[in-house]
Amino acid sequence: MSTPQLTPEQQQDVQRFNQLAQQLEILKMQIQQLEVEKRDVDIALKETETMTSDAVIYRSVGRLLFKDSLENVKKNLVSQQEKGEVRISSLRNREQKITKSVKELQEKLTAKS
Numbered sequence: 001m002s003t004p005q006l007t008p009e010q011q012q013d014v015q016r017f018n019q020l021a022q023q024l025e026i027l028k029m030q031i032q033q034l035e036v037e038k039r040d041v042d043i044a045l046k047e048t049e050t051m052t053s054d055a056v057i058y059r060s061v062g063r064l065l066f067k068d069s070l071e072n073v074k075k076n077l078v079s080q081q082e083k084g085e086v087r088i089s090s091l092r093n094r095e096q097k098i099t100k101s102v103k104e105l106q107e108k109l110t111a112k113s
Helices: 008-049 070-112
Strands: 057-061 064-068
Touching: 008 070, 057 070, 064 070
Parallel strands: none
Antiparallel strands: 057 064
C-alpha cells in the first residue's frame, strides 16, 4: 500500500506547520528564561526593602561589581522588572498568535487527509 502523495500546497502547509511549531518552542523557552530573570529581580527587590538607605550595596555590571546607592539599585531593578514584564507580555501575545496559526494549519491538514 503506497502513501498518498501530497499536493504542492499541502507540502507548503506541512513545511509552514513545522516552522511555526519550531518558533512556538523557541518562544516558550524565551518566556521561561525571562520569567526566571523576572523572579530573580523580584527577589532582589524584596531584599532591598529590608535595607536601610545607608546600607553598602553593589550592582553587577557584567563581571564587575560597583558600589552604588540603594536608591539607584532599586531604580535599576524596577526598570528591569518593567522591561521584563513588557517583553514577557509581548512574547505571550506572539505565542498566542502562533498557537492559533498552528491549530488552523493542523485542522487544514487533517481535513485534507
